[in-house]
Amino acid sequence: MIKLYQFPVSHYCEKVRWALDFKxxxxxxxxxxxxxxVRKVLQMASRSQVPVLEDGKVIVQGSAEIxxxxxxxxxxxxxxxxxxxxxxxxxAWEERLDRIAGPxxxxxxxxxxxxxxxxxxxxxxxxxxxxxxxxxxxxxxKLSNTLRGWMNIxxxxxxxxxxxxxxxxxxxxxxxxxxxxxxGDEFTRADLTACALFAPLFRPNGYGLKWPTDVExxxxxxxxxxxxxxxxxxxxxxxxxNR
Numbered sequence: 606m607i608k609l610y611q612f613p614v615s616h617y618c619e620k621v622r623w624a625l626d627f628k629x630x631x632x633x634x635x636x637x638x639x640x641x642x643v644r645k646v647l648q649m650a651s652r653s654q655v656p657v658l659e660d661g662k663v664i665v666q667g668s669a670e671i672x673x674x675x676x677x678x679x680x681x682x683x684x685x686x687x688x689x690x691x692x693x694x695x696x697a698w699e700e701r702l703d704r705i706a707g708p709x710x711x712x713x714x715x716x717x718x719x720x721x722x723x724x725x726x727x728x729x730x731x732x733x734x735x736x737x738x739x740x741x742x743x744x745x746x747k748l749s750n751t752l753r754g755w756m757n758i759x760x761x762x763x764x765x766x767x768x769x770x771x772x773x774x775x776x777x778x779x780x781x782x783x784x785x786x787x788x789g790d791e792f793t794r795a796d797l798t799a800c801a802l803f804a805p806l807f808r809p810n811g812y813g814l815k816w817p818t819d820v821e822x823x824x825x826x827x828x829x830x831x832x833x834x835x836x837x838x839x840x841x842x843x844x845x846x847n848r
Contacts, residue, residue, distance in 0.1 A: 607632035608659040610646065612639060613731040613814050617707060618656045620668040620801040622813065623848060624675055627797070628682045636732040669699055672794055684794040695788045698795035706773055706802045709766035714805055715756065716763035717826040719749050724820040731814055767829055774803075778836035781843070792847050800844040806830060807841040811848040 609625065609632050611618035625632050637645060643653040650657050650666040658665045658674065665674045676685050686692045718724045722745045730738040741748060753759065777799060780787060787795040808816040822830075830837065 608635055609633070610635045610637055610642075610649070610657040610659070611655050612637060612642075612729075614728040614805075615655060616710060616802045616805055617654075617668045617703075619804060619812055620798060621656045621658065621671050623797055623801055624672050624684060624794075627684065627847070628675060628679050630675070630679060634732075638733055638737055639729050668798075669696075669703055672699075684792075684797060686789050686791070686793055688789070691789045691793075695793045695795040698787055699798045702773070702795075702798045702802055705769050706799070709769040709773075710802055710805055712756065712758055712762050712766040713770065713826075713829075715752060716758050716760075716766070717823050718820070719752065719758070721820045722749075724817045725749075727815065727817050770833070774833045774836040778833075778839060781836075781839040785843075792843075796843055796847070800840050800847070803837065803840050804844060806833075807837045807844075809841060809844050809848070811844065 607625070607630060609618070609621060611621070611634060613634075613636055622634075637655065642655065646653050646655060646657055649659065649664050652666060654666065656666070656668055656671060658671045660674075660678070663674070665671045672684060676683060684695075686695055715725075722742060726738060726741045726745065730741050777787075786792060787799065804812055
């Protein structure tokens with residue numbers, strides 16, 4: 606059986622979960638603990654990042670690379686257009702979203718929510734034991750500082766993330782106001798990537814994560830999300846329709 610090494614909270618992992626589910630493939634999720642995951646992942650792949658997919662003797666790392674592999678090995682219910690020009694457009698959207706939206710969404714969320722352990726710990730330790738969760742709470746101050754340093758999360762990077770998302774969400778809003786899909790006339794890896802990577806901003810049920818509800822988001826975070834309500838709603842609708 607296919608194995609997916611992942612963090613439940615990761616929006617890049619959600620891309621792969623969605624692709625596997627879309628294709629109707631059976632797979633087993635291996636939920637790793639952030640931090641200790643490095644040793645396990647480096648035993649299989651060249652970098653410490655998830656997602657990593659194991660299919661028999663084949664190891665594939667990275668969400669776009671995994672989707673490429675699934676398209677080749679399991680072509681049913683393709684996410685890549687057959688037309689070469691449309692396929693190139695879909696891949697270009699995916700690359701741009703992976704490069705800009707993914708890091709921006711992550712930076713935005715962590716910047717505003719890291720001051721609140723009750724918001725972050727349940728996300729980082731999702732599907733883990735109570736002991737793991739308690740360890741994260743006990744060491745949270747050090748963890749928070751480590752995450753900010755490791756991912757370069759600060760006031761400046763957060764504002765850059767918002768500017769990057771402003772541009773992308775405005776473009777997506779305009780496109781989705783006139784057409785159902787980003788590329789061609791069917792759901793593709795471009796739409797999947799857009800919906801999955803922005804999903805932490807609209808928190809869909811299908812993500813497979815229990816989103817924290819007992820922490821009120823900071824006012825600046827709420828205001829920014831409200832200013833992009835139409836774009837996020839367009840993504841949420843397509844997420845629900847295709848997930």
